[in-house]
Amino acid sequence: MRVARFIKSALRRRDYPAGSLPRVAFAGRSNVGKSSLINCLVGRKNLARTSSTPGRTQLINFFSVGDRWMLVDLPGYGFAEVPQRLRAGWGPMVEEFVTEDPQLRLVVVVVDARHPPSDLDRVMVSWLGELGKEFQVAATKIDKVPKSRRGKSVDVILESLEVPSVIPFSSVTGEGRGLLWRSIESCV
Ligand code: GTP
Ligand code: MG
Secondary structure (H helix, E strand, O other), X not given: OOOEEEEEEEOOXXXXXXXOOOEEEEEEEOOOOHHHHHHHHHOOOOOOOOOOOOOOOOOEEEEEEOOOEEEEEOOOEOOOOOXXXXXXXXXHHHHHHHHHOOOEEEEEEEEEOOOOOOHHHHHHHHHHHHHXXXXXXXXXXXXXXXXXXXXXXXXXXXXXXXOOOEEEOOOOOOOOHHHHHHHHHOOO
């Protein structure tokens, strides 16, 4: 069963949901398509709120999936128009979660298949590596890359992030959904 439901939003560790379910977090640049990817993954249109306005997701949002694991939507990073007071809060909020949540099993780092990863994407991936956290890179919006260029786009991401694998994904067509599920299932 993959029934997903919203549990709560939290800013600090003391507010994270109780229980011992393994957690899988989703991180990525603001507006990259993270909430859409989450919705596509669990087959729900509006579980995680999506918008064309970057910086919409500003708290850590917890969802349960099939009452077996928790999906965690992290606020997007690196969007200049998000007010400074919110940007200043992002670092400590995400850092506390990633470094201190004992239930975290995997971080899915969502990047845009159309562009080379940003410096912040590279910082995120190398930070996770240094911390020894499990992570998987997913390149979303692959539907927007012409078929003839998809292989090249993925290669650019592999090389830039120096990671062993990237899952091409599309929230529009559902491409990559099975692969990402398998990656998650192997960690929870
Ligand atoms: P914030 O929470 O604001 O940081 O954004 P987000 O990363 O959660 O992005 P969101 O899922 O809200 O999507 C941003 C925009 O990209 C929306 O207009 C989506 O419709 C569009 N989008 C997301 N994923 C895809 C995709 O796979 N393909 C295409 N073509 N568009 C997408
Ligand atoms: Mg979002």
